[in-house]
Amino acid sequence: MTDWTEVATTLAAEFAETAAETDRSGRFPVENVERMKEAGYLTLTVPEEFGGGGADLETVVRCQNILAGGCASTALAINMHLFGLGAAAEGWRNGEKETGPLFEMVSDGTVVGGSLTDAATGLNVRTSSTPARPVEGGYVVSGRKSFCSLAPVLGFFWGTAADTETGRLLLFGLTRDTPGLEFIDTWDTMSMRGTGSWDVKFDEVFVPDAAVQQGADPAEAALVWDAARERGFAWFALNVASIYLGVARAAVRYAYHHVTSRTVTGASLPMSRQPAQVFNAAEIELLLRPAEALVSDGLRRRAETGMLSPLELNTIKHTAVNAADAAVDRCVRMTGGHGIFRKLPLERYYRDVRAGQFHPPNNDVALETIGKSALGIDPTAEPRWPMD
Numbered sequence: 240m241t242d243w244t245e246v247a248t249t250l251a252a253e254f255a256e257t258a259a260e261t262d263r264s265g266r267f268p269v270e271n272v273e274r275m276k277e278a279g280y281l282t283l284t285v286p287e288e289f290g291g292g293g294a295d296l297e298t299v300v301r302c303q304n305i306l307a308g309g310c311a312s313t314a315l316a317i318n319m320h321l322f323g324l325g326a327a328a329e330g331w332r333n334g335e336k337e338t339g340p341l342f343e344m345v346s347d348g349t350v351v352g353g354s355l356t357d358a359a360t361g362l363n364v365r366t367s368s369t370p371a372r373p374v375e376g377g378y379v380v381s382g383r384k385s386f387c388s389l390a391p392v393l394g395f396f397w398g399t400a401a402d403t404e405t406g407r408l409l410l411f412g413l414t415r416d417t418p419g420l421e422f423i424d425t426w427d428t429m430s431m432r433g434t435g436s437w438d439v440k441f442d443e444v445f446v447p448d449a450a451v452q453q454g455a456d457p458a459e460a461a462l463v464w465d466a467a468r469e470r471g472f473a474w475f476a477l478n479v480a481s482i483y484l485g486v487a488r489a490a491v492r493y494a495y496h497h498v499t500s501r502t503v504t505g506a507s508l509p510m511s512r513q514p515a516q517v518f519n520a521a522e523i524e525l526l527l528r529p530a531e532a533l534v535s536d537g538l539r540r541r542a543e544t545g546m547l548s549p550l551e552l553n554t555i556k557h558t559a560v561n562a563a564d565a566a567v568d569r570c571v572r573m574t575g576g577h578g579i580f581r582k583l584p585l586e587r588y589y590r591d592v593r594a595g596q597f598h599p600p601n602n603d604v605a606l607e608t609i610g611k612s613a614l615g616i617d618p619t620a621e622p623r624w625p626m627d
Contacts, residue, residue, distance in 0.1 A: 243294055246278050247302035251309025258310040258433075262587050265427060267391045267435035271313045272350065280317070282346055284325035286332065289342040296474060297538045299325055300481045307485030308492075311591040312433030314485065318478050319352040319388040323397070326470035333466070344395060353397035353412075354384035354439055355599075369441070371400035371409050377447040378402070378409065383440050390422045390437035398439065400446075408454035411446045419444035430590040469546040475599070476552045480534050480559030483595040484527065487563035487570075490588035491523055494570035497577065519573045523566045530562035550612035557605035560595030567592045 254271055261268045275281050284299060285291020294302070299321060307314035324345060327338040345351060359382075360368045369382035380400050387396070397412045413420055419442040426436050498510040510516055537555045541547050547555075567589050571578040578585045596602045608618040 241279065241292060243280075243283060243292060243298055243302050244305060246280060247305040250275060250278060250280060251306050254306070254310035254313050255308075258312070259584065259587065261310060261312055261433035262591075263581070265432040267316075268310070268313060268433055269392060271310065272317070272389075272392050275313075275317060276348060281320065281348075281350065284321050284328050285342045285345055286328050289339070290346045291328075291342065293328075294325075295542075296325060296329075296477060297542065299474075300477050300534065300538060303478050304481040304485040304488075307482040308489040310433070311482065311486045311489075311588075312431050314482050315431055315479075315594075316388045316434040316436075318475075318482060320350055322474040322478050323351065323353075323471065326474045329470050329474075330467065335467075341395075349394035350389055350392045351395040351397070352387065352389040352393050354387040355399050356384055356386045358383040358385040358438055365408070367399040367401045367408055369398070369400040370403050371411075371446070372403050374445070377445060377449075378411075378451065380411070380441045380444045380446055383438055385425070385438050386436045387422070387439045388434045388436040390424075390439070391435045393422070396420065396439065400441075402453075409446075410452040410454065411450050413444070413446065413450060417444060428594075430592075430594045464549060466546055469552075472549070472552055473541060473547055476556040477534060477537060479595065479598050480530075480556050483560045483563040483592055484531055484534065486588055486592045487527055487566045490567045490570040490585055490592070491527070493583075493585050493588070494523075494573045494578075495520065497574045516573055519569050523569050526562040526566045526569075530559045533558055548612075549608055549618060553600055553605040553608045556598075556600065557602060557609070560592075560598070561602070563592050563595060 253274065254268070257268065257271075260266075272281070279292060280302075282289075282291035283294045283302065285293070287293035303314050303318060303321070306317075324341070327335075327341060331338050331342070341351070355367070357368045369380060369384065371378040371380045378400070382400070384398055387393070394415050395412060396415060397410065400409050400411065401407070402409055415422075421440040421442065423438045423440055425438045426432070426434070495511075498513075498516045500509065502509050511520075533555050537547060537551060540551075567585075570585060571589055574585060577583060578589070580586065600608060607623075611618045
């Protein structure tokens with residue numbers, strides 16, 4: 240049986256050697272994807288019946304945490320391939336056998352991923368402003384998506400659009416060579432610079448009915464939180480939380496080594512013995528340890544009960560990414576001016592960890608969900624706010 244955490248540890252060490260160059264150039268590290276393919280990491284979540292690793296959510300969360308410590312961009316990018324496959328694999332084990340062809344595709348080497356975010360409006364998850372016009376045998380989709388990680392290597396793309404007649408949200412899948420489908424390099428960012436999160440343009444793209452899953456009628460009652468809906472959210476939120484905590488721990492290792500291995504001129508003991516450094520380290524641990532425990536507890540409770548609530552998942556994701564952000568701030572404080580030099584990794588960790596707040600659910604949406612749940616208000620109820 241493959242020890243996937245050992246595989247992740249080996250890959251993280253390899254990718255760490257080129258992480259700085261990936262960040263500085265903003266280039267997507269295609270060679271990292273090829274190396275993960277060689278190591279079997281791209282089929283980590285594919286059921287064993289299809290030649291994959293058959294890894295469960297807890298295993299993937301641990302692996303992604305390790306990988307993020309080597310190259311955050313690579314870990315975050317490949318998460319957009321792994322989380323959907325992991326959710327689909329859980330469904331397959333529960334009798335939803337229609338995903339078999341997808342697993343076969345991935346086992347043959349195809350990288351899958353997509354985007355829910357409309358470039359013009361930022362809408363994602365529940366709705367889409369990308370129009371899908373019904374035609375004979377399917378739909379014609381025009382528009383543009385953003386934040387499509389892994390775009391340089393995707394073989395299969397999934398996205399969302401709205402039926403222009405019914406308003407229903409549509410989830411569809413297309414191969415990269417579909418006519419009218421174009422991937423455009425727009426990714427020039429402050430953080431996570433190597434994820435290849437390009438835009439995707441649809442120029443009168445025909446999407447056959449067979450490639451479409453239709454969502455609920457928007458006029459119907461609020462969405463029901465069921466196992467199918469929870470799977471995708473859980474696999475995404477818990478892995479995102481783990482990735483950013485992995486980046487923070489990499490920053491912590493660097494900062495702790497810095498203050499324990501340096502002695503200020505005239506001092507007989509290392510910097511780590513200074514009261515300010517002791518208190519900084521304490522603050523860091525008091526941020527990260529509860530967040531890490533929350534992730535572990537969420538995994539345990541999900542394994543026991545089968546699913547987590549929106550309140551629980553929003554709490555885990557929000558707590559983890561913001562604790563990671565605050566902890567890296569303190570790491571920079573520990574190292575002083577050395578921390579901002581680009582020749583050293585800490586300033587990269589400082590920038591990378593800041594992207595965590597923007598992943599769905601972003602900080603504001605998470606706070607709204609958590610607060611409404613605490614007050615007994617259905618977070619999906621419309622209108623969201625009183626109108627009088």
